[in-house]
Amino acid sequence: MTPIASVHPAHSALPGDARRVRSEWSLGWRHLRRNHLAMIGLVVVVFLAAVALAGPDLPLPNPLTQHMGLQAAPPSAQHWLGTDSLGRDVLSRLVGGARASLSIAVGAVLVAVSLGVPLGLVAGYFGAWADVAIMRWMDAMLSFPALVLAIALVASLGAGPGSVLVAIGFVNIPVFARLTRGAALAAKTESYVEAARALGASDARIIVRHVAPTAIAPVTVQIGASFAVAIVVEATLSFLGLGTQAPNPSWGVMLNDARDYITDAPWLVFFPAATISVTVLSVNFLADGLRDALDPHYRNE
Amino acid sequence: MTRQPVVTRRQLLRVTGLAVGGGFVAQRLSTSRYAAPAFAQTASTRPLRVALPGEPSFMNPILVASDRNFAKVSWNVFDSLLGYDYGARRSTPQLATSWRQVDPTTWEFKLREGVQFHRGYGELTAADVEFMVNYVVDNNKPLKFLYFFVKGAKATGKYTVQYSLSQPFAPFLLTTVRDRGAMIVSKKAYQEMGEEAFSRTPVGTGPFELSSWQEGTEIVLKRFAQYWQNPLPHLDEVSYRFITDTVTRESLLKTGEIDFMDNPDYKDVERWRRDPGFAVTSVPSWGTDYMPFSVTTPPFDKKALRQAVAFAVDRASLAKSFFFGEAEADPGPLPRGYLGYPSPAIYPLGANTAKAKELLSEAGVPNGFQTTALTTAQFKPLAEVISGQLADVGIQMSVEVVDPGTFNARTSSKKFEVAVVNLAFMTPDTDSTAYWFYHTDTVGNYGYDNPTIDKALEDARATYDQQKRAAMYRSILTTVLPDAPFVYLLHPNIIHIYRKGLQGVPGYPQEYAIDLRNATWT
Numbered sequence: 001m002t003p004i005a006s007v008h009p010a011h012s013a014l015p016g017d018a019r020r021v022r023s024e025w026s027l028g029w030r031h032l033r034r035n036h037l038a039m040i041g042l043v044v045v046v047f048l049a050a051v052a053l054a055g056p057d058l059p060l061p062n063p064l065t066q067h068m069g070l071q072a073a074p075p076s077a078q079h080w081l082g083t084d085s086l087g088r089d090v091l092s093r094l095v096g097g098a099r100a101s102l103s104i105a106v107g108a109v110l111v112a113v114s115l116g117v118p119l120g121l122v123a124g125y126f127g128a129w130a131d132v133a134i135m136r137w138m139d140a141m142l143s144f145p146a147l148v149l150a151i152a153l154v155a156s157l158g159a160g161p162g163s164v165l166v167a168i169g170f171v172n173i174p175v176f177a178r179l180t181r182g183a184a185l186a187a188k189t190e191s192y193v194e195a196a197r198a199l200g201a202s203d204a205r206i207i208v209r210h211v212a213p214t215a216i217a218p219v220t221v222q223i224g225a226s227f228a229v230a231i232v233v234e235a236t237l238s239f240l241g242l243g244t245q246a247p248n249p250s251w252g253v254m255l256n257d258a259r260d261y262i263t264d265a266p267w268l269v270f271f272p273a274a275t276i277s278v279t280v281l282s283v284n285f286l287a288d289g290l291r292d293a294l295d296p297h298y299r300n301e
Numbered sequence: 302m303t304r305q306p307v308v309t310r311r312q313l314l315r316v317t318g319l320a321v322g323g324g325f326v327a328q329r330l331s332t333s334r335y336a337a338p339a340f341a342q343t344a345s346t347r348p349l350r351v352a353l354p355g356e357p358s359f360m361n362p363i364l365v366a367s368d369r370n371f372a373k374v375s376w377n378v379f380d381s382l383l384g385y386d387y388g389a390r391r392s393t394p395q396l397a398t399s400w401r402q403v404d405p406t407t408w409e410f411k412l413r414e415g416v417q418f419h420r421g422y423g424e425l426t427a428a429d430v431e432f433m434v435n436y437v438v439d440n441n442k443p444l445k446f447l448y449f450f451v452k453g454a455k456a457t458g459k460y461t462v463q464y465s466l467s468q469p470f471a472p473f474l475l476t477t478v479r480d481r482g483a484m485i486v487s488k489k490a491y492q493e494m495g496e497e498a499f500s501r502t503p504v505g506t507g508p509f510e511l512s513s514w515q516e517g518t519e520i521v522l523k524r525f526a527q528y529w530q531n532p533l534p535h536l537d538e539v540s541y542r543f544i545t546d547t548v549t550r551e552s553l554l555k556t557g558e559i560d561f562m563d564n565p566d567y568k569d570v571e572r573w574r575r576d577p578g579f580a581v582t583s584v585p586s587w588g589t590d591y592m593p594f595s596v597t598t599p600p601f602d603k604k605a606l607r608q609a610v611a612f613a614v615d616r617a618s619l620a621k622s623f624f625f626g627e628a629e630a631d632p633g634p635l636p637r638g639y640l641g642y643p644s645p646a647i648y649p650l651g652a653n654t655a656k657a658k659e660l661l662s663e664a665g666v667p668n669g670f671q672t673t674a675l676t677t678a679q680f681k682p683l684a685e686v687i688s689g690q691l692a693d694v695g696i697q698m699s700v701e702v703v704d705p706g707t708f709n710a711r712t713s714s715k716k717f718e719v720a721v722v723n724l725a726f727m728t729p730d731t732d733s734t735a736y737w738f739y740h741t742d743t744v745g746n747y748g749y750d751n752p753t754i755d756k757a758l759e760d761a762r763a764t765y766d767q768q769k770r771a772a773m774y775r776s777i778l779t780t781v782l783p784d785a786p787f788v789y790l791l792h793p794n795i796i797h798i799y800r801k802g803l804q805g806v807p808g809y810p811q812e813y814a815i816d817l818r819n820a821t822w823t
Binding site: 064065066068069071072085086159241245246247248257259260262263264 | 547548552566568569618621622623678681682684685686688689692699700701702703
């Protein structure tokens, strides 16, 4: 079995192949490290994730505590980024918002991957009616603009972070399904798959051990891209009042609250907007870097 | 000889360019006709440009039950049978010059003679009143919500009309035959045009006649020269532009695109006051910001929890810090001057957290509980501030924002726990603050069921003796307020902001009243 597996580039299951496979990933990592933008993105993303995780334990004021009489105050020693329309600390609310936004984005991408990847594998590997049934359904979903579909879903599920997570995850399923289907279509005609079949491996075993691994690199890259989109969509839905509900903080909610203060206290708009931009930009840098690093085609350039 | 084209390409381009450019310029001119400098116009020809937060659904009082945008325009297009003196708090003559009670269920009105309808539809007579009242009653039109116990109307002379009721109804004069209740339309116009066309080109007797209605953009009114209150009105033209966003309204006022707006952001009022180019009118309203509970479902089926909220909110702080002083804190429902005012002092103006915690312990939740407040985008910030106040006693109130249609559907089907919203009273009679919310058979009641109160409310509206009625309402409130089916917060001010030089627009405590008949530029 070993010689068959050795022609399979991303196969990690077989012991004799381990050294070569690890070098594939470490090659990618070496390439990624040389990409400055991607490293900046990685640092920012790791920092944000750490802040979001540590959130409530950080020595910051309670993001829900109102200071009436100290409304829309400019940045000061006490409130580093000022206070919002109800006198709440903007920095604590940004941190609280990071927790809300990132956890929804992570959850949504998990939903999309865990449903989209199996669907794509089944469609690509089995072809025929399974392919038609699954992919036409995916095409139908893709024919709606993602944001409109998400709004419709949240409207029918009821506003709230849970609905937003499900909605964003749901609208991202087709992207992963298509991507995985493409990889599966290419892999299933490879000689190592034919060999596995000839050796009597079941369809399930072939899909899991021989076909699925070929999709890991493109799916990893897509996870990054979808994550950035999920953050923007989450902020949009919260801005529209469909996501995180007051008084809990969320970047989109903060932007909406700040709208009326754009002339009096522009920093109330600036900070959440800048946070969203920096986060999305960093995730995109990282995703771009991952694509360059994991795709041999780009890596050689 | 080569054949020349009739039009060369260059010529064609030039002509097309001219046409497009010219069209553009013409359009700019027509849309910016108001931007012409004010000093170029004499006082009377200078139009008044009012910003409305939205578009009226119909310009037809018969078809409208609740539409604040219609209400704001309606005052200037229609007259009512009776007017109201907001200072002396009594009915005044308007289309009716005198009125009397023939018997406990019959009211007679003498109409003003010589009042003309818009668009040449002739003189107002008793037949118009008779038509409108019977049309509303027989066809169950939306206006019927103000026609309590009205069986019909009958013209008993050219200028005399009688309303007959099925039982005595004390709030009749203040509720049914003033303002929205009796804005008289022309029978002839209504029948000739049909309901739909009439609703777009209304025919009333008011100071201004509807001149054009550009859907989604603006309504323009022009002076009605035969208005009975000669020489009113002073203005030649009034336009209402529909601008939903408060920030946009305020910036258009600042830049000179509009002259008058109401409902600014409360935080901005002080800045407008300091601005030498503008004037501000601010009057405490009849309306009340309040919190209704669904009293038949958990958690607020427990009276002690409702009372805990009533003691935990800090009304004085809301009025001072959230409304920036442009509101009157009030733990009771009665606006100033209503029969029975002031409400019995059951709750404090500030918060009594000790009492609130005691009530929570009494209800078995000493550490508080969780609930969700239903509200609309307009009241979301207020709900958040209240949420912060309730957190002080351990009540965790999250806020759910829905659109107004969903809000009404959810509250009327009692699919909510507590809500934060505003009540706007259309009538200055206490019946509208009490019966409409405490009686079991009204839409404003969310499960409060007290047979004694039902009976007392029915008795109070059937009693004509005002002194007796005042005592009856006081006793009703002394029972209902401690039961706390509603928590009352404050009366927000009604605020008008307008360009200096505009005069004669009174600030009334009644919501949605922009009365322009005396308005003039100086």
